[in-house]
Amino acid sequence: MSDTPPVIEIRNLHKAYGALEVIKGVDIAARKGDVVSLIGSSGSGKSTILRCANLLEDSQQGDILFKGEPVRWKGAGLNRHPADPRQVLRIRTNLSMVFQQFNLWAHLTILQNVMEAPVTVLGRDRHEAEGAARKYLHKVGIGDKCDVYPAQLSGGQQQRAAIARALCMEPEALLFDEPTSALDPELEQEVIRVIKDLATEGRTMMIVTHDMRMAADVSDHVVFLHQGLIEEQGPPDALFGRPKSERLQQFLSSTNPG
Ligand SMILES: Nc1ncnc2c1ncn2[C@@H]1O[C@H](COP(=O)(O)OP(=O)(O)OP(=O)(O)O)[C@@H](O)[C@H]1O
Numbered sequence: 072m073s074d075t076p077p078v079i080e081i082r083n084l085h086k087a088y089g090a091l092e093v094i095k096g097v098d099i100a101a102r103k104g105d106v107v108s109l110i111g112s113s114g115s116g117k118s119t120i121l122r123c124a125n126l127l128e129d130s131q132q133g134d135i136l137f138k139g140e141p142v143r144w145k146g147a148g149l150n151r152h153p154a155d156p157r158q159v160l161r162i163r164t165n166l167s168m169v170f171q172q173f174n175l176w177a178h179l180t181i182l183q184n185v186m187e188a189p190v191t192v193l194g195r196d197r198h199e200a201e202g203a204a205r206k207y208l209h210k211v212g213i214g215d216k217c218d219v220y221p222a223q224l225s226g227g228q229q230q231r232a233a234i235a236r237a238l239c240m241e242p243e244a245l246l247f248d249e250p251t252s253a254l255d256p257e258l259e260q261e262v263i264r265v266i267k268d269l270a271t272e273g274r275t276m277m278i279v280t281h282d283m284r285m286a287a288d289v290s291d292h293v294v295f296l297h298q299g300l301i302e303e304q305g306p307p308d309a310l311f312g313r314p315k316s317e318r319l320q321q322f323l324s325s326t327n328p329g
């Protein structure tokens with residue numbers, strides 16, 4: 072087990088926006104089947120880490136490894152960029168991202184939204200992709216919404232469609248950035264249920280969330296970030312039950328215990 076490399080591993084990651092250093096040396100790994108949650112106050116760098124992990128953002132120092140394969144870079148510092156666009160595409164399509172704002176195409180039906188990338192990016196056969204898209208829409212509980220447009224769905228249904236779209240890429244891991252933050256509490260629950268099911272199935276996931284109850288329920292490992300550094304990390308019962316750092320204690324007492 073332990074000699075299989077993690078699906079996604081970040082080592083000593085550093086990231087700046089111009090002169091603003093936002094990630095200051097962070098190590099995070101998710102092995103197959105791990106659910107790793109990133110928590111921390113606004114601006115602590117949670118989204119930036121996810122975006123660097125799937126190469127939506129450049130980083131200046133450190134390594135990013137996908138199943139043991141390091142990203143190859145050219146240049147250094149603020150001029151460091153991935154060297155191989157095919158490697159970037161392969162890694163990015165294997166780390167499907169789900170965003171707070173769903174990002175569905177308004178002019179495509181839900182079915183078309185879900186099958187679009189498998190067909191155009193992965194070159195899958197349309198018929199096969201459609202079958203997979205229907206399967207995943209059914210799985211997230213909106214199999215009856217294939218032919219409607221995003222605007223005709225509730226926020227919770229749109230987010231579940233976005234999750235089906237991510238699953239339809241058949242990625243090695245899913246990256247969630249605040250998947251429930253844009254939703255009303257009752258719609259939030261239907262999305263959390265889907266995420267819990269995915270965790271139970273053994274999906275590898277990294278989840279940025281403000282929802283401490285969800286983090287406690289679904290995670291194997293929780294990382295608390297503070298100003299671009301890991302302040303504390305551990306299994307959820309220890310992190311939430313017996314926080315050691317004063318900053319984490321303060322953060323937890325200021326967030327809604329749910
Ligand atoms: N495109 C950008 N250009 C400049 N600075 C940025 C950019 N994106 C993020 N930052 C800065 O980087 C820091 C980390 O931002 P990030 O979005 O990763 O935080 P976060 O932990 O996800 O916060 P939130 O909980 O509010 O989503 C912040 O100081 C932010 O202002």
Ligand SMILES: [Mg+2]
Pocket residue numbers: 117118119
């Ligand atoms: Mg964020």
